[in-house]
Amino acid sequence: MKNGYFSFILHAHLPYVRHREANRLEERWVFEAMTETYIPLLWVLQEQEQPACFGISFSPPVLEMLSDPVVQRRYVHYLENTEELIRKEKSLNPSGMIADIVRFYEKRYKKIRETFYQWGQNLINGFKHYEAEGKIECFTTAATHAFLPYIQTKEALRAQIVHGILTFEKHFGKRPAGFWLPECAYTPGVDKILFEEGIRYTFVDEHTLKNGSPKPDREVGAPVYSSHGIVLFPRCEAISQEVWSSITGYPGDFDYREFYRDIVYDRDWEYIKPHVHPEGFRTDSGLKYHRITGPTEEKAYYVREWAENKAKIHAEDFIQTIEERLEKKKEECYPPHLITSPFDAELFGHWWFEGPDFLSSVLEKGRGRIEFITPSEYINRHYRDLETIHAAFSTWGRDGYGDVWLNEKNAWMYRHLHKCEREIISTVARYSTQEPLRKRYIQQMIREWMLASSSDWAFIVDNDSATAYAINRFTEHIERFHKIYEQLKSNRISSSFIVEYEKDYPFLETIDTTIFQTSHDHYIKQHYKNLNSDTEKMNIAMLSWEFPPMVVGGLGRHVFDLAKQLVKLGANVYVITSDVEGYPTHEINEGIHVYRVKGLQPQNENFFHWVGSLNLAMMDQVRNLAKLIPFDCIHAHDWLVSVAAKGLKQELSIPLIATIHATEHGRNNGIHDPLQFEINQKEWELMFEADEIIVCSNHMKNELCEVFQVPENKVTILPNGVDPELFKPEAIHDYKYKQHGETLVFSVGRMVKEKGFQTIIEAAHLLKNEQDTIKFVIAGKGPLLEHYRRAVHEQQLSDIVHFIGYVSDEERNRLLAECDIALFPSHYEPFGIVALEGMIAGKATVVSETGGLKDIVKHEETGLTIYPNDPASLASAVLRLAREPGLRKKLALSGKHVAKNVFNWERIAKKTLKLMEQNTQKNNHVGSGV
Amino acid sequence: MINEIVKLKEEGLTLQQIAEKMNTTVGKVQYRWNKYRLKMNHSAKLAELPERENDQKEELHENFEWTIPPEYNEDDLFSMVHSPTAIFAYWSLSDSKRHMVEHHFRTPWQSLPKRLKVYDVTDIEFHGHNSHRSFEIELPEMTNNWFIRGLEPNRSYCVDLGTKTFDGSFFTILRSNTIETPRIEADSLQAEKVLNWKSGNVAEPEWLENFCSYSYYQKIR
Structure with missing residues (x-):
């Protein structure tokens, strides 16, 4: 026995292709995988006596489909149909090689059917059984196999991980220790959530460790801890190549069964018609009579013995390759060298028909020569000896990064997925999930987002195969998401509506909506609980570029004194002003809510554009506040907030009151340069947009009416006050x-x-x-x-x-x-x-x-x-x-x-409030008597 | 026009792809498509529900329509890591913000030059002016996403969508999240940070994690 370990890992995944209506083409993906991969893998396990043969991950869609009675019933029909075809083939009285092949399939399908019934039509039971015997270690992956680094929010990332774990628990009755990262796609932060959810290990590609920081001493000979403490098993590239490579890999051997040559394409239409898709097009029957033969169109018949023999030869070669590698690394100890070899499960059987035979042979021949180990067993023995590194973004895809899932063909998808993530968070923040019907709506939204976020869609689009189905499925789930959301927002929700959506894709029975509850939203909801009583009050969004402690001229002082009095009169005042170094971005000062905001270019040397930048930030702030605060009006002070004032008036459809403290024309006794002209324009626009204009003196009113042609009845004179x-x-x-x-x-x-x-x-x-x-x-x-x-x-x-x-x-x-x-x-x-x-x-x-x-x-x-x-x-x-x-x-x-x-400010504030009331038709009885 | 759109749509193309194929704008395609869907859906629903009241038909008509749009009416600029040397950014601008920019510059949107500005913000708290270096990309009209290539591995980047001011400087409209391109060779730069985190010396990890903290009431305190 060589010093060292070999860990063989399979990852079983298919997108969720269970449709409500029967005979969807893509549903056959499941049947084919069951027939050619999952059932033959159970045979492999049945034959093996040694423990810890390999690790296998089942994606939640696979688990949900294998355990679905509808899928099971349809699978029986699928089998019956193939069996019927085999009988028909037999009745043709074939001779020679064909007769052997037909006999092979006849026997094989009998065994398939037996195995299917042996496990109560639910193949998971079989894998559960062998796991209990210690032959395999099972684990799972993200809920719908989303490409985790391309998820936008932490909440959605957690939802994908948690629902993967929950689904595994539902079917296996225990939580998994391992977690397959879809596409081996790792990025810093994924490990944090995995760790928090109790996961111990996952798998990454070889270069994830090779490019580690720091570089691990063992390079890829041992797993490492990620910075959050998840054990990362690296895929051994060289060993994978043995199997995978299209040039030197095993599955391309001429003796192996030819994937693309199915008898449906060789038989007459009338003969084959009952066995193909009811809508009348040929679909693979699974009966393939030819071998790869060579680089030729003329395919020879399949000889089962030759193929079985080849699988044994390849298994021996594979074992020797592993032995050689372990021999080279035999000096390594604490921990001994480990070769980790993960593959897509469907490669074995479905793509490479003889894959399970190969696997069986590897396990048999390897006995006593190399030590097979499962990830958990390895960790139990060597957890003390592993290094910790920072691992960067990486995948097992083309070029090692994101190109397969993010390119010119499929990049458009992410905008929609991210939108869903944010809308789910918003919905959970806005609506109570206590109410059962509403909760079902939100759960269905989460379900639709999950189904859309499956990495398969982007993969298929990149691959240019079945593109229409992938795009349709993606689009369908995005559209369903928004239809449900629209309905929820309209407040006309009904059980009969949502039940149809639930029945269409009965994926994941229970969905935990609380994962999308952010702690900040929770805090805000608690903190502003009594806000509803405030709807009686006047809610004012006050825009002013200066506010104490920033007092350049009299404006800041004015806004502060006025706001203070308005609060005393019972109004809610939210002052949005510019950020001041060292002062809080939010405070409640004398009852005034003060938000200090910063533009995206807070050191712009051009004052005019600095102001523009500030206005965009003010807009964002008020727009966000308006999600919670039912603003009644905007009160804008001077041209500096003109852009935000106009934008908000349009966005929120509420009246705009503008106080003009001074004008550029007045300050400079005319307009003399381009900047003054621009400012003058902003003043003019603010006055034009305002429903009411307040000035402090007769003099100003005259100026506005003369210089800006403001109609006289739009202007109210309210002097400034002083605070004694x-x-x-x-x-x-x-x-x-x-x-x-x-x-x-x-x-x-x-x-x-x-x-x-x-x-x-x-x-x-x-x-x-x-x-x-x-x-x-x-x-x-x-x-x-x-x-x-x-x-x-x-x-x-x-x-x-x-x-x-x-x-x-x-x-x-x-x-x-x-x-x-x-x-x-x-x-x-x-x-x-x-x-x-x-x-x-x-x-x-x-x-x-x-x-x-x-x-x-x-x-x-x-x-x-x-x-x-x-x-x-x-x-x-x-x-x-x-x-x-x-x-x-x-x-x-x-x-x-x-x-x-x-x-006197009290008197002035009362008059201001009255003016606001007149414009908003809101009477809060404060202004009366003024 | 609509027949071709329907045909292409059935083939599974997105509106954007259809627009490209037909050499027209997404807006036009979407308009036609929505109109068609509304018509089809409306007549289908009406046919299904002969016995129902008129107002219920109206209700169905209102609620059941939703077509995947090329972009959403919201302010959004998001960047994603593609590879050690490339990132992808997509964006959309709300009508209100677009109007505000038009207002600030007193220039119609279509006359404003559109730019992306890419900043190298590795290991700094970026506030808009302190990047290690930056470069600008001129955008064609009607563009809402871009692959930015030729970047360096193991650096942090952030992207602004903006326009050019009259004096030629860059004016930021939207800013993206910050993302990190992966290393292409091992180094020891993170070793100390990992150690700090592992031994509990810091409350938060000191490296960048590419996931966003979004919340609905984000800017409310």
Whole structure:
């Protein structure tokens, strides 16, 4: 006996070709496999006395068909028909070689019938029996033999694996230790699920181990553990070649039976007609009288003795080849060298008629010369000695990878399979599987997906044989899947509908739908359980590119304050804004659901396209949220969200409210370059799409109506509010910025031209020579900051004007508290929320008479107004207030009063909500009384 | 036209294959086919159910139609490993997203150049700008899948579907999953990662596993 092992593995698989109607051509695949492979394999096992002959995998379709009473009954008819033909052949009184052949078939079919009945018409019983005797080890494969690496989702992968195991358990009464990977197709991650489902081993191709990381010491002489702990047995290429090769392989021997020469093609039509397909075309009878003979069309008759003898010679040759190989590796121990040789079972008998005889002979001749071993037995002996590697994607197909199952001919299939996978996950997430009828619908969807995902269809299409059947079957299951799904979604489900689908393909009685329940979906369902009560509420999708902590201008602040008040009024607000490094992608802030999203090119240097990218991401976010949240309206802020706003309005068919905070035209006093033009277009489109437009001032309304020709009745003026909470005057004990005797003038804003800080510098020249000590402190950053600082320095105004750059909110509040005058000299200001902040802080406020500012401050009543871009006007207003503390106090008091009551977020939010209600016909009673 | 479609369909061809064979668009073939099926199905169902009420016939008519489409109205870009040097990507774009892209560029879809951009993202957390290298593929019109060849073994790739902006840069519309091409020779690059995982030093394996975590409420937290 040689030191080392030989492990012979068979894989029995056919696609599920059991049809409801009889006489489907493809059903004969099963009958032929039974007659020529499965039954002869049982004979092999019957003859053998030694244990652990080989391992055999049965695919779930094979198990389901062999145990199906309908298939069994039809098989009896199939046998009867062949037996009848044999009788007819015999009655022709053949002589010589033909007589021998007819006698051979007569005897053989008698034995076939006996074996079929011996195991109660269910051949699985036979294999079960021999497994119990320890002669073979049985295991299984994926539910419908799907090409596992081309499954899209983890859930579907698990479903294929689990249902394979469950089907095996149903027929064999125990769980398998092994699992055949369809097409030996391995990819990292498959082993994880196999491991979790209790599988110990599987089979891969030789190069899977040869290309391992790291390379295993034994190369292919021993199995290895995959990174998740599955034992991978490598197929020995050289030994397989002995059998497989079309040039040197055994099955091509001239003495062996010719596969393609069946007597149906040699007999007269009238004679053969009763034995072929009822629709009148010739189908193989299984009675083949010729041998391969040679490379000739003239085939000689089959001589059974010669063929049997050849099988023995080939078996001896095979054993010697194995012995030679083991001899070369005899030094290997811990573990001794192992040769693993897996084959498609149907090769033995069906394709190679004498295959089972060969196998029988190999087992007999090998006794005492080589040690046969099953995978489990090998693992039990040597599990401590195996290495672990990372194995990469690989198959036993052409070129070793995916080309057979993924090429120009069949690649179109995967889109549909993946769609099914995702729809099953969605369906399980959306519908309760508690309800039995609904559950049957979902189970049938899973069944249809499984049947469509069989690797056979892609294989057949690649092979260009029976292509029509494969494409039809694939298409049929995809279409059935969607018909069931449509029906389920329509909520008009009925038992009479689904029962027909179930009867058509009674594959897998029980299907576990929970595998498709993702933990995330489960969590969301639990977490949002009470959502239904929210349908009474107004659900708002609010789009704004900025939101705290990202506050570039006043917009972010505005959206936050408005959203906060809307939540207080009972609305559900979902703010979709841009991602900020270090901030959560989702948070609930003051009751507002905030989702921060990132475009696919978050560092796009082109701002306009960065915005486009962001909009696509916003759309995705809201579209996904809308699966759960019954949004009533979209509230979009400024052009930056125009694309998402329009897209969502169309997608969700709900009203769009747009708040226009500022316009490119206003900011630049016209449109001067291509970018400004594009932005201007986006503004125009947003206004056009919006059902309602909100602006903050009369000034803005006029601008929209004049520049954009927006109809007046579409525009509502709702001023911005201020949150008094944020500007609580703190008692000031020590001054940080203000010196004794000084008048401190505070201003804040982005360092851009339209904010008018240049005017302060110019006015400082006029004030420099006055006796009064006036100091300007200007906070904020922006592109012109350095320019201003330099101007102040060069013009020697450093004592008077201080550009202090960016300040925190606290620092800004402190400055507001310390100062005597708040000054906002903007040239363009759509609203001017900063002015309101000055007023709330209780300071005399000076603003330019422009834009929204002039709606906020009434000259001499709630503050002072100055001419925009007029240093003299600015200087005189500041000087006047510096010299008249009484006036300062009076203006501050009335200013604060107006800011608190008129520019009040609660009031503004109520009006906003009312506007939304008018557009959605949703009355949640909040807005009443406004 | 319809007779030929029916004939080819019976031969088991897909609508896409029929369109190629007849030298026309999938849309046209599908339209004809759907119309034909609707007609056939409707008359068959009506014939079967003479005694039923009209509204039931209507119901059947509504629910029983579904033909496998060339693609679905959804945003999807998925890549699959073909071999050590090739991957396959297929995609579809929802009407809404296509409209948004048209809106952003203020250009009709058919006038926008279609591109694939293939990124080598081996061992990096890709965010759109940090690939080791990338290249673009110009796509013909009416294309929804592509074999990308000439890649390197043992690298991770990810694919964007996009268009070209006015200034010539690439604008991403959809991004695929990341996949890994297999090795063609042994190395020891994964040895440490395997050891880390085996000895329980890491909570998740540090190598790429080519399966997706999809969930229905994916973006909801």
